[in-house]
Amino acid sequence: MGTCFSFGNKILQKEAARLNKVKKVALIGTGTMGIGIAIDLLNKTGYEIICIDISDQALDRAKNEIGNYFTGMYQGGRIMEDQLAAYMGRLSYTKDFEALANAEIIWEVATERIDVKEIIFRNIEKYVDQSKLIFVFSNxxxxxxxxxxxxxxxxxxxxKFLTGHGYFPFHANRLxxxxxxxxxxxxxFVAAVAFAEQILEKKVxxxxxxxxxxVADPIFEGMGAIISWDIKTGQDLVELPQVFALLTANPFEVLDRTGHMPYTECARHMGKALPADDRLRVVYNQNDRHYPQWIEDLEKSGKIGINSKDKEGFFKWTGPANREKATLVYNPETKSYVEINEINYQDYWSLSEAAALDHRASSIKSIEGLIKISEADDKGGKTFRRYVLPxxxxxxxxxxxxxxxxxxxxxxxxxxxRFKYGLCEIIDGFLNHFGIDGLIALIKKAGCENPDRSELFDVDGKIGPRSGKPNLLYTMKKKGWKNLLGYGRIYGTPVSQLNINTGDMELYYCDLRYVHPTKKDRVASIIFDNPLRGNVWNRNTLDQLDHAIGVSMELYEKGQLGALFFTASGTGMRMLGADARQFNKGWFDAKIGYQFLGEEDASWFTKAGMKLFRFIQEMPIWTVGVFGEKWGGGAEFTYFLNQRFDVILKGVEFDSLTRTNVFKVKKNYNQPEIEYAILGGFGAVQELVRLGFGESLIDELFMQGLTAERAYALGLSNGIGENEFELLERAFEIARLKQKYAVPYSMALYNQQKKNAFYEGCNDDRLTQETGETFNPEKNPYITTGLLRLLNMGGQNAPLDLTPRGVLPGWKNNYLQLYKD
Amino acid sequence: MNNNKKEVVIVSAARTPIGKHGGYYNNLPAEDLAVLAVKEAILRSGIDLAKTKIDQVIAGMIYIDSQNQQIYLPRNVAVRVADLLNDKDNLKTAPGNTTLRICGTGFQVLADAFDHITADGPNKANCIISFATENMSQTNLIHQGRRKRDSVWDFEDAPTKDYLMEGFNHNLFKTLMPKTADVYGKQTGITRKDCDEFSYLSHKRAIETQKNQWNRFKDSNDHNYLMGIFTVDTVDKAGNTLCVWRDEGVKYDVNLEELSNLRPLLGKGGLVTPGTASQISDGAAAAVLMDKDFADKNNIPYLAIIKGYQFSTVDPEIMGQGPVPAVRDLLKQLNMQQSDVDLFEVNEAFAAQYLGVEKELGLPREKTNVNGGAIAMGHNIAATGLRITTDLVYELKRRGLKTGIASACIGGGQGGAICVEIV
Known part of the structure; x- marks a missing residue:
C-alpha cells in the first residue's frame, strides 16, 4: 500500500504514524541485494535513499544498474521522463558514514563477514541520530x-536492531x-513487521x-548441502537433485543463478554456529570441512554461476541473457564440463510413474506423485528417502x-x-497416506538404507544431534493430532495451522491477512495479499476467504464483530480477477493430447465464488471495501459489499487516440471480460442492476471502465480520495460507526425487507406469513428489532443485544446452514 | 545511636528493570522475577554459599499472580536460586516467610531483616536475604463465590471481580486510592498544573537517567546511573527469549500539553489523571543484609548501613500524607535534622500526593527523586520500597554522598521510611 495503516491495532497506530513520516533511508552496502532493495524502495516509497559503500567500484555498479533499471522502465513506456528524473533525484551515493545522521531507517546489506559488519556497526553507533531512528535492519x-x-x-x-532478510531477486521474491x-x-519489532508488510509489500x-x-534459508542450504557430499560425477549433479526439482527446482541451478558465495559463506558459518541439537549440523561438518572441496575449487577458479565471465558454475550456461540454459555440467572428477546425459528410465522409473499419475505434467509433482516415489525401490525412491526425508x-x-x-x-x-506445495502440506499428504506409524516406519526404513547417515533419520531421539528429543510425530500420535494444517471447504487448500503448544487450530492464510477485531472497534480487516500471483481469485483465496468469513460469523455470534473491512495490499491496492492459469487453461497429456478445462471444473469455481459472495452480501455483518485498481472478478467482488471506497490512481497509460503514453488518472473499475471473450464469472451485470445501474451505464463500465471520480458521480463508489492513508482512515471509521448496527439479525432483516420492497413493493401479508405472528414481539424478531421496537423505545436506539435468537424466518441462505455442514 | 547496638548492613542490592503492565513480564510470574533478582543479589554480594550461612529468606508480595504460588514464595525462590547456584544445604534449607504491608512491603522486608539481625538470643540472625516482587500484569480475576456446605468443591454463583482493582478501594473508609490523593492534594493547595508539571519532570528525569544508565557492555564512566538495575536475560513462558535493560514505563514522547488534556479520574477539577498517577507495573528487587560485625569479621564488603526505619499512621482518607510523619519520626528517632540528609526518595504514588508531602516536609526538589520516580518508572507495589532503597543507595554512592532517606505512603493510612548511610 505504500503507507502504513494500523487496522485498529493500538500499538501499531503510534509506530505507523512514525513510519508514514519517514523521509530518509540509509542503505549500507550496494552489492546485488543492496541494489535490489534500493530499486524496490524507490518504486514503492517516496523516501530519499542514501547508498553507502566503502568501495567506489560498488557504488559505480549500483549507479549503473539502478540507472539502467529505471531508464528501461522509461523506455518501456512505464514511467514518464519527469518521473525518471524524480526517481534518480531521490538517490544519493556516498562513502561517508556521516550521512547516517539523517536516516530514520538504516539497512545494513553488507557481506556476511562478521568483521566487516563490526566496523559498520561501530560507524552506525558513532553517527546515528537516535531521536530520529526507528529501527536498524541487517540483511x-x-x-x-x-x-x-x-x-x-x-x-x-x-x-532498535532487527534482522530483516529479503530473498533474491528482491523486487520479485515476496518473502x-x-x-x-x-x-x-x-x-x-511491530514497526519493522509493519514496514515490511505494508510498505515493502512482502509476505513476512x-x-x-x-x-x-x-526458516527458508536453512531448508534451502540444507537441500544443497545434503546432496553436495554425494556428488562424484557430473551426471550426479543432474540426477541426484532431481528429487528436489520435484518439489521446486534443482538447488545447484538456483545457486548458479544467485552466485555461490552466499551458500559457501552460510555453510561455513552454520557449520560453526549451529546449535548442538540441529539435525542438519552434520551436513555442514563432514571430513573436517563445512562444504566439499570441489565446491571450493569451483569458487576459487571463479566459476560461480551465470554471472561469472564464462557463465560457468555447477553448469555451463549458454543462450541469450535471462534465458540461459544449462548445456554442460561440471564433473568434479575431471574438473571439466561434460555433456548432460539422458536419465536412465530403468533407474528412475518411479519419477515417470509419478509423472503419469500427475496428469498436469510438469517437473513439479503433486503430493500423490511424491508418495508414489517415496515408496518405490528404484534409484528415484532411494534418493528421495536419502535427501528429502531428512x-x-x-x-x-x-x-x-x-x-x-x-x-x-x-x-x-x-x-x-517456490515449492508448489508447502513442506507442511507435503508432510500432511504423507501423514494422510501412511498414517503416523507408517511415516515413522518409512523414515526408519530410510535410516536402515543409509547407515552412513543414520543420525539424519533419527525419530526416536536416540542418536545424533536429536538424541533426547523424540520427534514431533510421537507427540502428534500421543495427542491424537492427525495433521499439521487444516484445509478449506471448497478446494481443500490450507486455511489453518496446528499450534503445537496449545493443540488448537489457528488461522493461517497465505493469501490474505486477517486482522482480528478489537473489543472496542468490533471491526475485523481482511487484506488481500497474494504473495505469488498478484491479488487474484484462485483456489487458495476462495478457500481462505470462505474460512475467514466463517470465522467472522463466529465472532459476530459472540458479539465481538460488527463490520468487515476489505482492502488489498500492493501498489495501487490492486485486486485482480480469476487466476486464468488455474481456471481457464487445460493441460497436455502425452497420450490423449491437449485437454481443455471441463465445463464442470470451470463452472465450479464460478459457483463457489458466487455462493460465497452472495453470502457476504446477505450476511448481517457490515462490509466496507477500499481498493484501487480493480479488474474483472476483483471489481465484481466489491459490488457485493455494502460500501465501496476508491483510491484515485494516476499513472502512465497508452492513449489509443493519440497513440502515445500519457500520465493520467487511471480507471478503477475495469471489466474487460467482453474484450477478452471471457464469460462474466461472478454475476457483475446482475449486481450492477441491483446497485441501480441501467443498461447504458453497464455498457459504459464493460466497454471502457470507470475512473474513481466517475464511479463516485454515478453512485457506485461511496467515497474517493487521492491519499491512501486518509481514505483508509475514513473508510475504517465508517466501518467502526456502522458495526454497532450489525446487531444479530437487524442488518439481515433490513436487507431482507429492502430486497422484498424492491422486487414486490411493500407487502404486510408477507410478514404475517413468514412469522405466523404479527404483533407478538416475543416470537416475531421483526418486531423486537424493527421499527416497532424503536417506537416503543421512544425513538431511541435499543441497547445492544448480542444474543442470537435462532434462525430468522424466511432467510433461505442462512449462514448456519451454509457454514455448518 | 548506642554503640553497643548491632548494626545492619546492605551487602548487595539488585532490582529488575520495571515492566509496564502487559509488557516485558506479561508471561513471567512474580516468582520468576524474584528468582532472577535474588540470584543477582547473591552474585553481586560475592558471598560464598558454602561458607556464609543464610539464616532467613524474607519475601514480600501482595497480589496473587497467575501462578497462585504466593503462599510458597520464599521457599520456592530459595530452592530455585539454590539450584541455579549449585547450593545443596545452605540457601536450599533456609527458612522463609512472606510479609505484607501494602505499598510498604518493600520496606517491611528490610525492617524484618533489621529486627532479626539486631535481635538478641536464639533468634539472632547474621545474614538474611530480603526480596520483594510483584507482577501486577498477572493479577487474576477472582470469583467471589463461597464454598457450599454440602460439597467442598461446589461454589455459590458470584460475579468475577478484578482482584487488582478491588484492592484500590478501601471500603471501610469508602475511599479510593486516587481519591485520597485528590483530597490530600487539595488540602495542601496543589493544583492540576503543578501535578502535570511534576509528572513531566519525573519522565524527563527518568529519560535523562536512562540515557546514562549503566550497562554491562559499556566501559565508559559516563554510564554509571541506576547501577542497581541488572539486565534480565531470560526466556518467558511462551518460549521467547528476553533481554530487558531499562524501565519500560518511561514515556519518551511525553509532553505537557498532552498531560494537561488528560481527563481527571474522579470528575472535573480532580488532580489525578492517568498521566499523574504511578503506573501498574511488574518487577522485583532483592538485597542481602548482614550484621555489620559479622560482615567485618568475614571480610565481606558492603554498600551501606541501615540506620533505622519507621512506620507511622495517618488518616486513611489522606493516606498519601504517610511519608510526612514517617520521615519526621524517623529523624527524631535517629536524632537527625532534615538538613543532614543528602538525598531523598519519596515514592510518587500520585503527583498530587508527592507534591503535598514535598510541601509539608519542605523537601528540596533537586535532592528528591533525582532519577525520576514511580510516575515514570512504575509502581510495582510490593517491590517499590526495596526498589527505591536500592536506587537511593546506588545514587548516593554515585554522587559520593552519605545519608539518604527512602519513604513511601502506604494504603490504609500509613507511611514508611528507612534511612541508609554509605560507608
Missing amino acids: TSSHTTEELAILFSDSYLRD FDVMKGKYASEES IALRNDHHGY IMLYTLDLIQDNHCTVADVNTSSKVGL
Missing part, C-alpha cells in the same frame, strides 16, 4: 540477531523474514526467537523447537523457495 542470511546485536555497545541501538531476538524491543515471516538463517524431519524439528510455526515453514517454502 543477513546466517547470523542471528543476538550475534549481531552485541556488536552495538549502546542498549538503545540493541533495542521477507524479520527476526526479533532477545534484544529488540516490542515497538521496533515474523520470528520472535533467533534461528540461524530464519529435510522433512528438519521441518518438524523447527516446529517442535518453537523456532517457527507450521505456517511459517509452509509459507517460507511456498513463497520463498
Whole structure:
C-alpha cells in the first residue's frame, strides 16, 4: 500500500504514524541485494535513499544498474521522463558514514563477514541520530540477531536492531523474514513487521526467537548441502537433485543463478554456529570441512554461476541473457564440463510413474506423485528417502523447537523457495497416506538404507544431534493430532495451522491477512495479499476467504464483530480477477493430447465464488471495501459489499487516440471480460442492476471502465480520495460507526425487507406469513428489532443485544446452514 | 545511636528493570522475577554459599499472580536460586516467610531483616536475604463465590471481580486510592498544573537517567546511573527469549500539553489523571543484609548501613500524607535534622500526593527523586520500597554522598521510611 495503516491495532497506530513520516533511508552496502532493495524502495516509497559503500567500484555498479533499471522502465513506456528524473533525484551515493545522521531507517546489506559488519556497526553507533531512528535492519542470511546485536555497545541501538532478510531477486521474491531476538524491543519489532508488510509489500515471516538463517534459508542450504557430499560425477549433479526439482527446482541451478558465495559463506558459518541439537549440523561438518572441496575449487577458479565471465558454475550456461540454459555440467572428477546425459528410465522409473499419475505434467509433482516415489525401490525412491526425508524431519524439528510455526515453514517454502506445495502440506499428504506409524516406519526404513547417515533419520531421539528429543510425530500420535494444517471447504487448500503448544487450530492464510477485531472497534480487516500471483481469485483465496468469513460469523455470534473491512495490499491496492492459469487453461497429456478445462471444473469455481459472495452480501455483518485498481472478478467482488471506497490512481497509460503514453488518472473499475471473450464469472451485470445501474451505464463500465471520480458521480463508489492513508482512515471509521448496527439479525432483516420492497413493493401479508405472528414481539424478531421496537423505545436506539435468537424466518441462505455442514 | 547496638548492613542490592503492565513480564510470574533478582543479589554480594550461612529468606508480595504460588514464595525462590547456584544445604534449607504491608512491603522486608539481625538470643540472625516482587500484569480475576456446605468443591454463583482493582478501594473508609490523593492534594493547595508539571519532570528525569544508565557492555564512566538495575536475560513462558535493560514505563514522547488534556479520574477539577498517577507495573528487587560485625569479621564488603526505619499512621482518607510523619519520626528517632540528609526518595504514588508531602516536609526538589520516580518508572507495589532503597543507595554512592532517606505512603493510612548511610 505504500503507507502504513494500523487496522485498529493500538500499538501499531503510534509506530505507523512514525513510519508514514519517514523521509530518509540509509542503505549500507550496494552489492546485488543492496541494489535490489534500493530499486524496490524507490518504486514503492517516496523516501530519499542514501547508498553507502566503502568501495567506489560498488557504488559505480549500483549507479549503473539502478540507472539502467529505471531508464528501461522509461523506455518501456512505464514511467514518464519527469518521473525518471524524480526517481534518480531521490538517490544519493556516498562513502561517508556521516550521512547516517539523517536516516530514520538504516539497512545494513553488507557481506556476511562478521568483521566487516563490526566496523559498520561501530560507524552506525558513532553517527546515528537516535531521536530520529526507528529501527536498524541487517540483511543477513546466517547470523542471528543476538550475534549481531552485541556488536552495538549502546542498549538503545540493541533495542532498535532487527534482522530483516529479503530473498533474491528482491523486487520479485515476496518473502521477507524479520527476526526479533532477545534484544529488540516490542515497538521496533511491530514497526519493522509493519514496514515490511505494508510498505515493502512482502509476505513476512515474523520470528520472535533467533534461528540461524530464519526458516527458508536453512531448508534451502540444507537441500544443497545434503546432496553436495554425494556428488562424484557430473551426471550426479543432474540426477541426484532431481528429487528436489520435484518439489521446486534443482538447488545447484538456483545457486548458479544467485552466485555461490552466499551458500559457501552460510555453510561455513552454520557449520560453526549451529546449535548442538540441529539435525542438519552434520551436513555442514563432514571430513573436517563445512562444504566439499570441489565446491571450493569451483569458487576459487571463479566459476560461480551465470554471472561469472564464462557463465560457468555447477553448469555451463549458454543462450541469450535471462534465458540461459544449462548445456554442460561440471564433473568434479575431471574438473571439466561434460555433456548432460539422458536419465536412465530403468533407474528412475518411479519419477515417470509419478509423472503419469500427475496428469498436469510438469517437473513439479503433486503430493500423490511424491508418495508414489517415496515408496518405490528404484534409484528415484532411494534418493528421495536419502535427501528429502531428512529435510522433512528438519521441518518438524523447527516446529517442535518453537523456532517457527507450521505456517511459517509452509509459507517460507511456498513463497520463498517456490515449492508448489508447502513442506507442511507435503508432510500432511504423507501423514494422510501412511498414517503416523507408517511415516515413522518409512523414515526408519530410510535410516536402515543409509547407515552412513543414520543420525539424519533419527525419530526416536536416540542418536545424533536429536538424541533426547523424540520427534514431533510421537507427540502428534500421543495427542491424537492427525495433521499439521487444516484445509478449506471448497478446494481443500490450507486455511489453518496446528499450534503445537496449545493443540488448537489457528488461522493461517497465505493469501490474505486477517486482522482480528478489537473489543472496542468490533471491526475485523481482511487484506488481500497474494504473495505469488498478484491479488487474484484462485483456489487458495476462495478457500481462505470462505474460512475467514466463517470465522467472522463466529465472532459476530459472540458479539465481538460488527463490520468487515476489505482492502488489498500492493501498489495501487490492486485486486485482480480469476487466476486464468488455474481456471481457464487445460493441460497436455502425452497420450490423449491437449485437454481443455471441463465445463464442470470451470463452472465450479464460478459457483463457489458466487455462493460465497452472495453470502457476504446477505450476511448481517457490515462490509466496507477500499481498493484501487480493480479488474474483472476483483471489481465484481466489491459490488457485493455494502460500501465501496476508491483510491484515485494516476499513472502512465497508452492513449489509443493519440497513440502515445500519457500520465493520467487511471480507471478503477475495469471489466474487460467482453474484450477478452471471457464469460462474466461472478454475476457483475446482475449486481450492477441491483446497485441501480441501467443498461447504458453497464455498457459504459464493460466497454471502457470507470475512473474513481466517475464511479463516485454515478453512485457506485461511496467515497474517493487521492491519499491512501486518509481514505483508509475514513473508510475504517465508517466501518467502526456502522458495526454497532450489525446487531444479530437487524442488518439481515433490513436487507431482507429492502430486497422484498424492491422486487414486490411493500407487502404486510408477507410478514404475517413468514412469522405466523404479527404483533407478538416475543416470537416475531421483526418486531423486537424493527421499527416497532424503536417506537416503543421512544425513538431511541435499543441497547445492544448480542444474543442470537435462532434462525430468522424466511432467510433461505442462512449462514448456519451454509457454514455448518 | 548506642554503640553497643548491632548494626545492619546492605551487602548487595539488585532490582529488575520495571515492566509496564502487559509488557516485558506479561508471561513471567512474580516468582520468576524474584528468582532472577535474588540470584543477582547473591552474585553481586560475592558471598560464598558454602561458607556464609543464610539464616532467613524474607519475601514480600501482595497480589496473587497467575501462578497462585504466593503462599510458597520464599521457599520456592530459595530452592530455585539454590539450584541455579549449585547450593545443596545452605540457601536450599533456609527458612522463609512472606510479609505484607501494602505499598510498604518493600520496606517491611528490610525492617524484618533489621529486627532479626539486631535481635538478641536464639533468634539472632547474621545474614538474611530480603526480596520483594510483584507482577501486577498477572493479577487474576477472582470469583467471589463461597464454598457450599454440602460439597467442598461446589461454589455459590458470584460475579468475577478484578482482584487488582478491588484492592484500590478501601471500603471501610469508602475511599479510593486516587481519591485520597485528590483530597490530600487539595488540602495542601496543589493544583492540576503543578501535578502535570511534576509528572513531566519525573519522565524527563527518568529519560535523562536512562540515557546514562549503566550497562554491562559499556566501559565508559559516563554510564554509571541506576547501577542497581541488572539486565534480565531470560526466556518467558511462551518460549521467547528476553533481554530487558531499562524501565519500560518511561514515556519518551511525553509532553505537557498532552498531560494537561488528560481527563481527571474522579470528575472535573480532580488532580489525578492517568498521566499523574504511578503506573501498574511488574518487577522485583532483592538485597542481602548482614550484621555489620559479622560482615567485618568475614571480610565481606558492603554498600551501606541501615540506620533505622519507621512506620507511622495517618488518616486513611489522606493516606498519601504517610511519608510526612514517617520521615519526621524517623529523624527524631535517629536524632537527625532534615538538613543532614543528602538525598531523598519519596515514592510518587500520585503527583498530587508527592507534591503535598514535598510541601509539608519542605523537601528540596533537586535532592528528591533525582532519577525520576514511580510516575515514570512504575509502581510495582510490593517491590517499590526495596526498589527505591536500592536506587537511593546506588545514587548516593554515585554522587559520593552519605545519608539518604527512602519513604513511601502506604494504603490504609500509613507511611514508611528507612534511612541508609554509605560507608
